[in-house]
Amino acid sequence: MFRLNLKIALRNLWRNKGFTLINLGGLAIGLASCMVLLLYVAYEYGYDKQFTDYDKTYVVYNNSIANGKTFSWAWTPGKMADQVKEKIPGVVYAAQSSYPHPLLIEHDARKLRAKGVFVGADFLKILDYKFISGQPKQPLEGLNSVILTKTLAEKLFGGEDPINKVVKLDNNDLLNVEAVIEDVPANSSVKFDYLMSWALYEKREPWVKNSPFGNNICLTLVQLQNPDQLAEANAAIRYIYQRNDKDVTNEGFLHPFAKWHLYGEFANGKSIGGKIDQLKIFLMLAFCILLIACVNFMNLSTARSEKRAKEVGVRKAIGSSRKSLIGQFMLESVLLTLIGTILAFVLAEISLPYFNNLLGINLVIEYQNWKFWFGLLVLITFTGLLAGSYPAIYLSSFEPVKVIKGFSAKVGSSVSIRKILVVFQFIFAVCLIICTIVIYQQLSYIKNKPIGYDKGNLIQIAVQGNLKDPKKAALLKEELLKSGAAASVSTFSMDISEGGNNTSDITWQGKNPKEKSLFNFGAIGTDFTRTIGTELISGREFSAQFPNDTNSVLLNEAAVKMIGFKDPIGKIVKWGTSDNTVVGVVKDFVMESAYQKVAPMIFYAGIKDGLEVILVRLNTTKNISSSLSDIDNIVKRIEPNFPVDRKFVDESFEVKFQNEKLLGTLSNWFGGFAIFISCLGLLGLALFMAEQRKKEISIRKVLGASTANILTLLNKDFIKLVAIANLIAFPLAYIIINKWLSGYEYRISVSALPFIVAISLSVIIAILTVSVQSVKVAKANPIDALKYE
Incomplete structure (x- = not known):
């Protein structure tokens, strides 16, 4: 049975090449957009999660009340690591780390300025980078030891084995290479090219060793025995500053290392979000684009209802059950989704170099990762079933006697559902247009706002x-x-x-x-x-x-x-x-x-x-x-x-302005894709309406209606749908952009311009899209539709 259904599905797709291409285009663009956005979200969400015990690792923060506000920093005293390890219950390891600074490192004639970091003894126990060669029992125990990343080792030594070779730091200190580790992952908050001991830092900068406890100079990482001990550890670390210096009023707390990148913004000493807010927008954008691609499929599939009605009637008459017909249509949907996925892969691979250059990262499709294939299978199944659900239920509901005698589908209910779907598509498209314009206006306002000095030249x-x-x-x-x-x-x-x-x-x-x-x-x-x-x-x-x-x-x-x-x-x-x-x-x-x-x-x-x-x-x-x-x-x-x-x-x-430029650029691109797919949905509805009103239009033409009259008649209904979409989208967009702008002390006032542009663009796009089909119907010979009456 499956083999027969597959043959029928392939034959139908091949026979209706125009329908297949439009549907494939919508699904491929929707799936490709969704894929690229999900790759980026997965990349950002994977920040600092490459380490074995990342869930037990924390960054020591301090809250400082000043100027009537609470400031939260990941800067701590150099002695914080020793105090935490000694006094805080549940702490297994604690290490300080200087923030990366470009220093000159050289070997023979090769000189490079690369980011060096001075770290405490437990640093490589907390962050277990993979050792390529020379793994020591106690890393960086020696004063003049250095550990290089793979890329830096290759730049300094070429194909030569660097272990136990000597490099010079800042034309001063001679360091012995004791190990080479893998390059720091791109989605890691702690970035460096080589590691040196904290003792060397104290030797180079004598003030560091005697720095008072109120002087926040470094990053402190902590690893607990168990994440359940966080509350107890936070209670113990809260007054660690006062215990070491009664004049310092700062309060310490532990912030999860895995959340450091995504939840880096604080207010009143509490984490309030950060990069995660942008990821939520991109995640919503990914699934909304996929959803409107599925809506397209529904619209275009049901637009062919008359052509499929007699097929359904005949199959029911010879014994096919509604269940088997639903299976047939769902198989066609999944098959089309599968082909669309292959095209989406091609589109994604072509576009990834551009987005990597834009984002300054290296997104790749991990074909060897089983999680990727499992996620893809879920995505294909979800898309295929969602896209095929309504067409399958609607088309399989036709009564065989009626459709064989002459097609008389339930126009009212199907059109109503289809109109709701098109309105939903345009609500999303209009919201995107408004938000993109506001992002651009805010970015332009800040970039052109006087900064108090002349940065040019x-x-x-x-x-x-x-x-x-x-x-x-x-x-x-x-x-x-x-x-x-x-x-x-x-x-x-x-x-x-x-x-x-x-x-x-x-x-x-x-x-x-x-x-x-x-x-x-x-x-x-x-x-x-x-x-x-x-x-x-x-x-x-x-x-x-x-x-x-x-x-x-x-x-x-x-x-x-x-x-x-x-x-x-x-x-x-x-x-x-x-x-x-x-x-x-x-x-x-x-x-x-x-x-x-x-x-x-x-x-x-x-x-x-x-x-x-x-x-x-x-x-x-x-x-x-x-x-x-x-x-x-x-x-x-x-x-x-x-x-x-x-x-x-x-x-x-x-x-x-990197974050705002990124948000604006991605909103432009994927907003454009969403609008394009929405136009395909509108085209689907225009096809359906033209099919349903073919005889009415023919009668009007016989009675003297001009092509302009017919175009006005057909476009009027769609303009109403776009107008309804705008009315719903405006308050939604206003709420979204006001919430986004509230995060900035310097911000624009929301003007009427984005809303005027949005309604103008949506109406123009709708008229152009519908007119493509309307002109064809309006110019058709009325005899073709009325000759059997």
């Missing part, structure tokens, strides 16, 4: 080797200005496009001692405001004319507002035990999030320390390429042992 050069010497840095500044390549040069203690350090150890006259105030801080060089192109509101900046500015500070506008100084110049702010005189006020400028308010910031003179980057304002009167070449040559001349590491600030700043 501004570059920053990483301070390495000799450049850490203030005299060498001063010489570099002199040479750059003399060359004419630079219009202005200064220094900064951090990447200007990233967040920096913060402190709550700032007091002033009149401050409430019970209130904690948090300030970002950074060391700046002379001519800082002129170099970055910001405005000096009042006072002066640090300059060569004032060499004794060691106890002078600048404040930004947010800091002045927090302190409450009406005339801040000359006022004293106490930083720890040091009295500092305010000599200038700088306009607020964006460093961290472009979506949030600028944090209060205090600047001190980076005369003897604090050099991390050299900021260079390019001379716009000279050719940029030749200026960059001159800058590179000057830097190499002063520091020949390190490769020049420079980047444009505006390029770094663009990274801040």
Whole structure:
């Protein structure tokens, strides 16, 4: 029986090539879109779950109440790991880790700047990376040991065995390669190219060893014996700061390592979501696109009801049961879905390189993974059964006597259901159009909002080797200005496009001692405001004319507002035990999030320390390429042992908008697919309606109706459906976009424009789609429909 049904199904699909191609196209695009989105969701959901005991692993966070808010950070003191392991019940391993920083590593003539991380002894027990060679019993036990990732080992040693070979770090420390591990997975929150011991970090940076418990400088990872011990461990770790330093009011807590990437946003000390919210949108988008592809199949299948009616009547007359007919139609549906899946694979493989380039990741279809095939089987079965369910039930319900005598299907009920399905498709399409426009408007608003400084033609050069010497840095500044390549040069203690350090150890006259105030801080060089192109509101900046500015500070506008100084110049702010005189006020400028308010910031003179980057304002009167070449040559001349590491600030700043750009781009693409598939559904309904009203249209033509009259008549019904879809979609879209925008302190007001564009596009698309079929029906010879009457 199955073999016979399969033959009938193949024959029907082959005989109706146009129907088959339209249906296959809709299903293939829907399935391909769903596949790509699910691959991305699976990739993101798999973050930090590559390790054996990821479910027992936690990141130590701390809550700090300041400025009337609770801040939550994964930054902890260097001594946190030892304290946790010793004092917190249920802890098996605890290890500190520095945040990755590009350092020069070399072997023979090969020199590379790669991300190095200093870690505690338990780090590789918590995160069990796969060892390729040289697995030691106690990894990184030696002060001068290093473990390389596979790719870095190949770059430094080629085909040579690196074990027990020596590499040089920053032209200073000689390190022995004791092991090579697999590359860090792309979907891992802890990224590095090589690992070194925490003891080496303390040797290189002596302040680290004696750093007080209130100084949060590193990441701390913890592994418990059992996840059930989390509540007990959290209760014990809550006041760990106060037990080690009574003046520190921070509270500690453990955040699941597997949730670190997806649930990275906090409010009032509690996790409120993060990347997971975006994944939920993509997951909903994936299944909605698949659902409208299934709706298409239903519409197009039932549009052929008259052609299949007599077949059903004959088969019922010779003894076929309704159950067997349902099986026949369901088999056709699953078969079409199977063919559509093969086409979807082709489309997915073609599109993956583009999406990988867009997302900056490497999504692949894991054909060798049984979970993939099981998931695919579920998807095919679900799609086939869902798409074929309504056509199978509807077509198998025809009464044999009536359909053999002459087709008279129950038009009202079927059309009503089909109209509801088309309305659903357009509700989804309209919501997508509105949301995409709002995302674009919000992104444009933030990108074009003044950030407080001029990021164009501004570059920053990483301070390495000799450049850490203030005299060498001063010489570099002199040479750059003399060359004419630079219009202005200064220094900064951090990447200007990233967040920096913060402190709550700032007091002033009149401050409430019970209130904690948090300030970002950074060391700046002379001519800082002129170099970055910001405005000096009042006072002066640090300059060569004032060499004794060691106890002078600048404040930004947010800091002045927090302190409450009406005339801040000359006022004293106490930083720890040091009295500092305010000599200038700088306009607020964006460093961290472009979506949030600028944090209060205090600047001190980076005369003897604090050099991390050299900021260079390019001379716009000279050719940029030749200026960059001159800058590179000057830097190499002063520091020949390190490769020049420079980047444009505006390029770094663009990274801040990565999530929103990704959301907007994917919404554009998959929204377009959804609209295209919805048009196929509308075409299906137009085919059905034209089939049902063929005689009516013929009679109207005989009585003198023009082609324009017929087109108006047919399009009017569909315009009503699109109008209903818009009326339902508008409030839904408004709720969705308002919830999304509420996460930003700086946001646009929702205007009427997205809604006007959405209704205009949906109506135009509907008219064009329906007219394709309507013109054909309107121009048909009425005799063909009436000759048997």
